[in-house]
Amino acid sequence: MSLSRSQPNTTTTETILPGPPSRNNFSSLDLSSSNLLAFPSGSSISIVDALSLQLISTFPLPPPHSSTSSPALSPFITSVRFTPSPLNRNLLSTEPSSSHLLLAAADRHGRIALLDFRLKSVVLWLEPDPNPKSGIQDLCWILSRSDSYALAAISGPSSLSLYTTSGAAATSTASNCCFFKYEASPEFLSCIRRDPFDSRHFCVIGLKGLLLSVKVLAESENDVVVKEFKIPTDYSDLLRLEKDVAPSGGGVGGSLAPASAVFPLYSVKLAFSPQWRNILFVTFPRELVVFDLKYKTVLFSAALPRGCGKFLDVLPDPNNELLYCAHLDGKLSIWRRKEGEQVHVMCAMEELMPSIGTSVPSPSVLAVAICQSESTLQHVAKICSDAPDSPSAEVDFDNPFDFCDDSVHSTTHMISISDDGKVWNWLLTAEGTGDNLKDTVADSHEIPLIGDNANAVAVTDGLGKESRKQQEFGSGNKNRLPSTLSQDLSFRISLVGQLQLLSSTVTMLAVPSPSLIATLARGGSYPAVAVPLVALGTQCGTIDVVDVSANAVAASFSVHNSTVRGLRWLGNSRLVSFSYNQVSEKNGGYNNRLVVTCLRSGLNRPFRVLQKPERAPIRALRTSSSGRYLLILFRDAPVEVWAMTKTPIMLRSLALPFTVLEWTLPTVPRPVQNGPSKQVLWSSKDQTPVAQDGASTAKEPASESKAGSSDASQDDTAESFAFALVNGALGVFEVHGRRIRDFRPKWPSSSFVSSDGLITAMAYRLPHVVMGDRIWEHTVVGCNNWTFFII
Known part of the structure; x- marks a missing residue:
């Protein structure tokens, strides 16, 4: 290396x-x-x-x-x-x-x-x-010298390596870049965590309960101390998974893949206690374990609570004696430590994936983390509030460092990510009465023992001595236990922020085309401005609208239950999309689903809903620049022309052998000759120029000018689309309201003769059509045959 x-x-x-x-x-x-x-x-x-x-x-x-x-x-x-x-x-x-x-x-x-x-x-x-x-399972930074950190990595299923990343390593040879390796086969190593009390010390946990305690004294193989422990746990589910993976993967033992690649839903995580030295919290899929490194024993274990999924991760609260356990089904269980014991009791259950407003099936929570900065500020505030000379605190809402609320014991910010591209910001609040919080103040030398269990008493006594040392180290001579919790606390979780990224693999892209026709169709007198939005259809059936200028997802809509196979804009505020699924391979037939999505209201309106499957799936969609009309292209079936009103209406079915259809591109309004800041819009009826500010440029009453604009918006809404047939003929259809008028097809010049006679690409702007075939010249960049034709 x-x-x-x-x-x-x-x-x-x-x-x-x-x-x-x-x-x-x-x-x-x-x-x-x-x-x-x-x-x-x-x-x-x-x-x-x-x-x-x-x-x-x-x-x-x-x-x-x-x-x-x-x-x-x-x-x-x-x-x-x-x-x-x-x-x-x-x-x-x-x-x-x-x-x-x-x-x-x-x-x-x-x-x-x-x-x-x-x-x-x-x-x-x-x-x-x-x-x-083999791939890398996990990474962790470890203090190797006073001024540098080494990088610990789990590679493959069971290899632990330590790498130096100091400046001297850049000129070193390949042999001393990795200064330590350890093989734990046949165990599957899962995660690495660094000790908060000693940055030179870290632990590694395996899927079957193997625990490695490693201490790095220097960047050499002889200065790394490794201790092995075994946490007893039931891993019968893992053995069954190994049997299932062995036939398809050629055996688990010979695989070089990491644990999360072989067993993606079998999660084993580890966390150090921020309050107690040598105390570890370990979650197996169906068990929560508290382990003492000093006494090499399990202090507490609890089975998976009923009604929730398997454990995903364990997160100790930085300031309080609380444990937050994330579950595979999106739930969050909160565990509180009993006073004087290392026994944890589940006191609340919250949801990290709201059931309202999510798609079906529900997205999965992948990872959870706790914000440390706010916890640090709260810890400083508690230390300052315990000072003997501190004045009585009063609530100051203008001071962001004021945590003096008797009813709120602590607030914790959590960040979770889900596989639908969302980042969630949660605020978890622990609330209780002021009297109950005052009762939690105790002398650190008076820690009650567990009781009749002799083994537990011995362990607790050791923990009590360790607790006194940590408390003296953390808060001087104070006798207050700021992390002790009242049993009457209640918890509330609130969603305070969300970031939406792309929800799935992108399958379709659509860009709106602002046009003069679209503006007049809305009844306005201003030309449509360019909208910096892009609509993306995804593999999971959602439509993401991206603000290009902000490089962010402006909105996301759950529209289809399968892959979005076609997507077009209807003007600047609506989208039309389609998906389909095959009923059966033997009998054939397809269920086509067409949906109009309103970006302003967020409503999805299906149309063209049929009770029986069709013999042909939808091939593509073509929308006019104003968004008033829609062409639905089928595979080996007639083309349908629709008027996209509030309730879409089919105008006509065209049973012609089309090879390509394209609507005319929007016209560009000409600027005013006398003033660069205005544009003139011409009404088709009276040919009266209307300035962009809505006032008439001619000496006419304002009412006549408005009337001309109203007539233009109602009557001058005809749009046309060009098409090509399999025999090379070219034609145009004009759609005006609910009437469709066709022109006699024309043939291009004899110079445009493709080898297969099919026109597959076209662009149409009155009165010109640009066409091309499907043959692409590889030696010269460009199309083999193309022509410029005037209708």
Whole structure:
């Protein structure tokens, strides 16, 4: 393995809108102490401000070299980790080592990169070996020296490696870049977590209960101390999954894939207690375990509560004796520690995926994180409020650092991401009466024991001594326990923010075309302005409307239950889309679904609803520039012409052998000759020029000018579309209200003779038509045959 530096990327990535994260990204997420949220989406990494939920940047990881990667694996990013805050940073320096935005990222090809989002470049590459490499399961920064951190990584199913990322490593050889390796086979290693009390110490948990306690004293193999523990747990479900995977994957034991790739729904996570040294919280799919590293024993275990899905992750509260456990079904269970014991009782159950307003089937919660910055401010406020000389606090609503509310004990911000491209910001509030909170103040030397259980008494006594040391270290000589909770607390969770990214893989794209006809159809006298919106149809059936200028999803609509196969704009405020599904392969038949979506009201109105399947699926849609008319093209079936009123009406069915149909492009209004700031709109009836500000340029009463505009909006709404037939003939249909008038087809000049005689591309703007065939010349860029024709 070698280490290499990458040059800064000069190409802009500000206009990249990321897609949704998935389980192929191993539910990776990291939240820095400065509220910067990083999570992977496919092969890209997104940085989001966790408080304002603003997308800051998106960085695509460069693809691997074809000679060193397996073609069967996509370069999904599987782990991201911000560098720890104690690193030296100078905001004015351009050196990578002093950047304030360094991030470690790993992917399914086993590559590890150190990224600088400020410079938009890869600072360091840990290139894989030439042979196909197993993917990375998890990453974690570990303090290896007083001024540098090493990077711990789980590669493949059971390999633990430590890499140096210091400046001296850039000139080192490949042999000492990775200074430590450990193989835990046949265990599947799941995640790595660093000890909050000792940054040199970290733990690794396996799916079957193997626990590794590792301490790094220096960047050498002899200075790494590893201890193995075993947490007893029931992993019979894992054995059944191994049997199911073995026949298709050629055996689990010989697989190089990480644990999350082989068992995506079997999650085992680990977390250190921020209040108690040597205490670990471990969640297996059906069990919550509290483990003591010092006494090498399980202090408490609880089975999965009824009515909720398997455990996904465990998150200890930074300031209070609370545990937050995320579940696969989107629920959040809250556990409170009993006073004097390491016994936790579930006291509340909340939802991280609202059942109202979500699509069916419901999206899945992939990862959850706790904002540390607000917890730090609350911790400082509690310390200041405990000071003996502090004045009596009064509520100041203008002071953001005022937490003196007797009814609110604590507030915690949580960030969750789901596989439909949403980032959720939750506010979890613990409430209780002031008297109950005062009763929780106790002497740290008076910790009650468990009771009759002799083994538990011995363990608790040890924990009590450890607690006294930690309390003296954290708050001096104070006897207050700020993390002790009242039993009368109630919890309430509120959604305070949401960021919508692309909801699924994009299958269709549609751009609105502002036109003079669309403006007059609405009854206005101003030409339509360019709308910076793009509609995207997705694989999951949703339609995302993207604001291009803001590089953000402005709205998302759940429209279809299957892939969106066609999407068009109806003017500037409505969308028409279609999807279909085949009834049966033996008998044939298709269920076509057409829906009109209003962007202003958010309503979806299906039309052309049939009771029986049709023999032909919809092939494409063509909408006029004003949005008044729609062409529905079928596969081997007549074309239908529809008037898109409030209740769409079919005007005519055209049973002609079309090869291509296109509506006329919108006309461009000519500017005023005397003034550059105005445009003149000509009424077709009286030929009176009307200024863009609505006043008549001629010396006529204002009422006559308005009448002319009204007549134009009602009568001058004819639109036409050009078509080509299989014999090469060209024709035009004109639609005026509910009447359709056709012109006699014309033939292009003899110079346009394609090898197969089919016109497959066309653009139409009165009175010209540009056409092309399906033959593409590879030697010369361009179409083999094309012509410019006048109707």
